[in-house]
Amino acid sequence: xxxxxxxxxxxxxxxxxxxxxxxxxxxxxxxxxxxxxxxxxxxxxxxxxxxxxxxxxxxxxxxxxxxxxxxxxxxxxxxxxxxxxxxxxxxxxxxxxxxxxxxxxxxxxxxxxxxxxxxxxxxxxxxxxxxxxxxxxxxxxxxxxxxxxxxxxxxxxxxxxxxxxxxxxxxxxxxxxxxxxxxxxxxxxxxxxxxxxxxxxxxxxxxxxxxxxxxxxxxxxxxxxxxxxxxxxxxxxxxxxxxxxxxxxxxxxxxxxxxxxxxxx
Amino acid sequence: xxxxxxxxxxxxxxxxxxxxxxxxxxxxxxxxxxxxxxxxxxxxxxxxxxxxxxxxxxxxxxxxxxxxxxxxxxxxxxxxxxxxxxxxxxxxxxxxxxxxxxxxxxxxxxxxxxxxxxxxxxxxxxxxxxxxxxxxxxxxxxxxxxxxxxxxxxxxxxxxxxxxxxxxxxxxxxxxxxxxxxxxxxxxxxxxxxxxxxxxxxxxxxxxxxxxxxxxxxxxxxxxxxxxxxxxxxxxxxxxxxxxxxxxxxxxxxxxxxxxxxxxxxxxxxxxxxxxxxxxxxxxxxxxxxxxxxxxxxxxxxxxxxxxxxxxxxxxxxxxxxxxxxxxxxxxxxxxxxxxxxxxxxxxxxxxxxxxxxxxxxxxxxxxxxxxxx
Amino acid sequence: xxxxxxxxxxxxxxxxxxxxxxxxxxxxxxxxxxxxxxxxxxxxxxxxxxxxxxxxxxxxxxxxxxxxxxxxxxxxxxxxxxxxxxxxxxxxxxxxxxxxxxxxxxxxxxxxxxxxxxxxxxxxxxxxxxxxxxxxxxxxxxxxxxxxxxxxxxxxxxxxxxxxxxxxxxxxxxxxxxxxxxxxxxxxxxxxxxxxxxxxxxxxxxxxxxxxxxxxxxxxxxxxxxxxxxxxxxxxxxxxxxxxxxxxxxxxxxxxxxxxxxxxxxxxxxxxxxxxxxxxxxxxxxxxxxxxxxxxxxxxxxxxxxxxxxxxxxxxxxxxxxxxxxxxxxxxxxxxxxxxxxxxxxxxxxxxxx
Ligand SMILES: Nc1ncnc2c1ncn2[C@@H]1O[C@H](COP(=O)(O)OP(=O)(O)OP(=O)(O)O)[C@@H](O)[C@H]1O
Ligand SMILES: [Mg+2]
Numbered sequence: 001x002x003x004x005x006x007x008x009x010x011x012x013x014x015x016x017x018x019x020x021x022x023x024x025x026x027x028x029x030x031x032x033x034x035x036x037x038x039x040x041x042x043x044x045x046x047x048x049x050x051x052x053x054x055x056x057x058x059x060x061x062x063x064x065x066x067x068x069x070x071x072x073x074x075x076x077x078x079x080x081x082x083x084x085x086x087x088x089x090x091x092x093x094x095x096x097x098x099x100x101x102x103x104x105x106x107x108x109x110x111x112x113x114x115x116x117x118x119x120x121x122x123x124x125x126x127x128x129x130x131x132x133x134x135x136x137x138x139x140x141x142x143x144x145x146x147x148x149x150x151x152x153x154x155x156x157x158x159x160x161x162x163x164x165x166x167x168x169x170x171x172x173x174x175x176x177x178x179x180x181x182x183x184x185x186x187x188x189x190x191x192x193x194x195x196x197x198x199x200x201x202x203x204x205x206x207x208x209x210x211x212x213x214x215x216x217x218x219x220x221x222x223x224x225x226x227x228x229x230x231x232x233x234x235x236x237x238x239x240x241x242x243x244x245x246x247x248x249x250x251x252x253x254x255x256x257x258x259x260x261x262x263x264x265x
Numbered sequence: 266x267x268x269x270x271x272x273x274x275x276x277x278x279x280x281x282x283x284x285x286x287x288x289x290x291x292x293x294x295x296x297x298x299x300x301x302x303x304x305x306x307x308x309x310x311x312x313x314x315x316x317x318x319x320x321x322x323x324x325x326x327x328x329x330x331x332x333x334x335x336x337x338x339x340x341x342x343x344x345x346x347x348x349x350x351x352x353x354x355x356x357x358x359x360x361x362x363x364x365x366x367x368x369x370x371x372x373x374x375x376x377x378x379x380x381x382x383x384x385x386x387x388x389x390x391x392x393x394x395x396x397x398x399x400x401x402x403x404x405x406x407x408x409x410x411x412x413x414x415x416x417x418x419x420x421x422x423x424x425x426x427x428x429x430x431x432x433x434x435x436x437x438x439x440x441x442x443x444x445x446x447x448x449x450x451x452x453x454x455x456x457x458x459x460x461x462x463x464x465x466x467x468x469x470x471x472x473x474x475x476x477x478x479x480x481x482x483x484x485x486x487x488x489x490x491x492x493x494x495x496x497x498x499x500x501x502x503x504x505x506x507x508x509x510x511x512x513x514x515x516x517x518x519x520x521x522x523x524x525x526x527x528x529x530x531x532x533x534x535x536x537x538x539x540x541x542x543x544x545x546x547x548x549x550x551x552x553x554x555x556x557x558x559x560x561x562x563x564x565x566x567x568x569x570x571x572x573x574x575x576x577x578x579x580x581x582x583x584x585x586x587x588x589x590x591x592x593x594x595x596x597x598x599x600x601x602x603x604x605x606x607x608x609x610x611x612x613x614x615x616x617x618x619x620x621x622x623x624x625x626x627x628x629x630x631x632x633x634x635x636x637x638x639x
Numbered sequence: 640x641x642x643x644x645x646x647x648x649x650x651x652x653x654x655x656x657x658x659x660x661x662x663x664x665x666x667x668x669x670x671x672x673x674x675x676x677x678x679x680x681x682x683x684x685x686x687x688x689x690x691x692x693x694x695x696x697x698x699x700x701x702x703x704x705x706x707x708x709x710x711x712x713x714x715x716x717x718x719x720x721x722x723x724x725x726x727x728x729x730x731x732x733x734x735x736x737x738x739x740x741x742x743x744x745x746x747x748x749x750x751x752x753x754x755x756x757x758x759x760x761x762x763x764x765x766x767x768x769x770x771x772x773x774x775x776x777x778x779x780x781x782x783x784x785x786x787x788x789x790x791x792x793x794x795x796x797x798x799x800x801x802x803x804x805x806x807x808x809x810x811x812x813x814x815x816x817x818x819x820x821x822x823x824x825x826x827x828x829x830x831x832x833x834x835x836x837x838x839x840x841x842x843x844x845x846x847x848x849x850x851x852x853x854x855x856x857x858x859x860x861x862x863x864x865x866x867x868x869x870x871x872x873x874x875x876x877x878x879x880x881x882x883x884x885x886x887x888x889x890x891x892x893x894x895x896x897x898x899x900x901x902x903x904x905x906x907x908x909x910x911x912x913x914x915x916x917x918x919x920x921x922x923x924x925x926x927x928x929x930x931x932x933x934x935x936x937x938x939x940x941x942x943x944x945x946x947x948x949x950x951x952x953x954x955x956x957x958x959x960x961x962x963x964x965x966x967x968x969x970x971x972x973x974x975x976x977x978x979x980x981x982x983x984x985x986x987x988x989x990x991x992x993x
Contacts, residue, residue: 126497606752
């Protein structure tokens with residue numbers, strides 16, 4: 001039902017896929033998040049910016065269940081998912097990437113992508129000897145994996161081990177795995193860091209395309225605001241664990257508070 | 266001379282078979298899944314118990330009706346006597362029952378090994394790395410003590426243990442039969458682990474081993490993945506234990522806690538073999554087992570005296586018994602140290618899980634079609 | 640419970656604590672569980688025995704138990720005191736040297752190749768097997784056997800069945816009650832080691848360097864501390880203490896087992912790890928206490944429980960209790976018993992900050 005509504009009211013802010021309410025997260029004495037509330041409308045591409053240490057990654061960790069907040073709630077499609085285990089949150093349709101890539105280091109690029117295919121009975125080890133139990137799903141996964149590799153321009157590296165990839169390739173691999181997972185909401189933590197500008201534009205084009213074609217929602221953390229801002233619908237700015245500005249990208253980027261937060265460190 | 270050679274060959278093959286099964290079980294846990302199981306011997310022991318205790322009881326229940334001197338209680342109370350009666354007067358004449366019992370023993374040892382593996386996986390969910398290794402080592406030691414001193418489990422004399430039923434005594438040559446049986450089981454296990462490796466589930470073990478957080482972020486339940494690896498790897502160890510107890514070359518016709526819970530034989534040796542072969546490498550473990558089995562140590566272990574006589578420089582006056590012992594220890598030690606220093610990925614490094622012919626897809630999808638040969 | 644029944648538990652507990660502390664010292668510094676550690680004691684015991692036996696043969700000493708008095712104490716020395724002193728020193732030094740050998744010849748090179756702590760732990764296992772092999776060969780050499788046979792004929796105190804070593808203990812009378820020298824020695828040594836280590840880690844420059852190297856090796860390097868050397872010293876000390884324990888094992892064989900390349904290693908190694916973990920793998924004093932505690936559980940508490948429950952069979956299962964102690968500690972207080980007090984202490988001192 002919710003999906004149909006989106007289809008009709010594309011671009012409207014009324015269908016909120018994810019919302020955080022007053023998230024507070026502390027590490028010992030450090031207050032990483034001091035009451036953060038954001039809303040992400042379905043099918044929007046939302047950018048989250050802020051200087052180093054402002055709490056962006058922490059917010060992602062809280063949303064995806066890797067950290068439990070001291071206060072506040074995470075609401076996903078109307079359901080409270082605060083403190084739910086990460087893999088369950090992913091199965092609900094949220095996938096995240098890591099700022100510092102976390103590849104399956106001894107697996108090949110293709111294996112990395114295949115392992116990212118949504119979990120299901122094809123991964124049951126007790127039935128694994130019977131090829132019939134998994135071969136259909138696996139064929140679909142392989143098709144999809146090669147499509148993604150092509151879209152990311154990594155097709156030549158498909159049989160390389162992840163340990164042999166460059167830093168930029170690892171970032172692409174992170175994105176590729178997220179794409180494999182078929183999530184409704186993708187949270188990408190600096191997907192274009194260390195990637196050359198052409199590639200960065202390509203990544204964001206892929207993101208746009210996925211939004212148009214599959215209606216996927218994105219929350220993207222990115223320091224390369226110049227590139228990212230061309231592709232996004234909305235921007236949140238964090239500073240010292242607080243939201244200091246939000247709105248369309250151009251408005252936020254010109255916000256004095258935001259500029260000061262970057263200058264002041 | 267020929268006969269001697271045949272026996273030597275059978276013994277070596279039996280050792281290779283058994284060590285392949287027990288090591289590959291460990292490799293699944295430690296290599297594919299990254300769980301450092303230092304208590305592997307306890308799962309192996311389950312198979313020994315199945316044959317020495319449970320199967321013997323069942324057989325005695327059947328034999329008691331027709332063979333005088335056999336009682337169910339006698340399996341523990343007068344173990345040597347009861348088993349020797351059954352081994353000479355009962356098993357040789359009931360091939361079908363024997364075969365049934367062998368199959369039953371294999372299945373039950375898989376199940377018991379798996380159950381113990383499941384129990385052991387519970388702490389494995391909370392602990393990582395060396396701490397888990399130490400915990401599993403300790404648990405295996407505790408279990409060894411329990412089995413050693415509990416009469417109803419391992420008989421009244423800890424060092425003697427239980428005589429095992431001779432379930433191949435119906436054949437012409439039970440040694441040969443047991444050897445063939447051992448090799449067949451090992452081959453089936455090899456085919457099984459390779460198929461598991463080349464499946465999405467096998468790939469997932471390796472993925473979750475490499476990065477748990479990434480696996481979680483992709484919706485994978487790392488808890489059940491680790492649990493399943495523990496169960497399957499431990500079940501294979503249990504299977505190995507049963508094969509060991511069924512094979513007279515290996516168990517020597519009896520199982521005792523000192524042999525089936527032996528850390529050096531069933532935990533440390535398998536570690537050395539999987540390190541030599543390559544962690545998470547099913548083929549490597551096989552090659553390592555064959556190399557080590559054929560080349561040196563097992564002939565040494567089997568013919569310690571002869572080797573010691575040949576090698577021993579009498580000037581040094583080294584006691585042949587101790588020398589054979591020393592050789593075996595030195596061998597494991599050197600394998601572990603040298604391989605870790607020189608060849609940390611083993612003789613056949615971990616290889617990808619080939620679920621499908623990927624090259625074909627690659628050609629069709631992303632790479633230019635094969636250039637025509639010029 | 641009379642005095643005599645306390646002998647075995649006290650001896651055992653002291654030996655365990657002397658060995659547990661080395662596991663902790665080496666773990667704290669390099670984050671490696673050392674499987675060879677307990678074997679140092681065996682190696683040291685053999686070297687000490689060989690040295691002492693050579694002296695016995697060389698000086699043609701016969702077993703002529705002399706009764707001496709010191710204050711109100713009477714004590715019997717089966718052998719001249721200086722022979723024990725030499726044996727003790729040899730044992731300690733051998734223990735320390737073997738430890739250094741492992742550190743420099745195995746651990747450091749492998750660590751430089753980027754092996755994980757787990758792989759390093761396995762490499763200590765490999766080294767340990769080489770030690771066993773060495774002992775099997777070394778101890779079965781004719782010269783050694785001849786030496787032992789000669790010494791045996793003089794002092795008649797060496798059990799030489801399957802290369803087992805078993806030295807006559809000495810007895811010390813305090814009034815009418817008797818305490819065995821091995822027990823007293825082990826107890827005193829445990830206390831001394833605790834005091835010295837506490838002093839060393841808290842009050843000396845070496846201790847300061849050691850602690851900063853443990854907490855932040857990179858910072859320590861920047862401050863000009865030779866972290867490798869500091870850790871090597873810690874390993875040497877660990878080996879030294881294990882060697883001392885090995886010396887004491889020569890005389891307490893009736894409490895433990897006779898000494899062979901694999902004994903008493905096989906029966907105590909898990910308990911030693913248990914002591915280190917239960918006491919606190921990050922805490923030197925804690926591990927000494929942990930070793931002592933495990934020793935008392937196995938040799939005092941379980942027998943007592945067996946007596947109370949009228950189930951004498953229970954005594955044999957004593958290691959099961961250690962297993963539970965380890966499991967509970969690792970699962971619920973992974974930093975060991977010593978961390979409990981430490982945490983409360985910390986909260987008190989830094990309470991205002993949060
Ligand atoms: N696990 C942790 N333990 C302690 N402190 C943490 C932890 N994770 C984050 N912090 C602290 O929380 C604050 C926010 O960190 P966070 O990683 O969320 O920042 P960020 O906005 O993602 O920065 P960057 O742009 O550098 O990625 C920082 O002060 C950081 O030091
Ligand atoms: Mg960040």
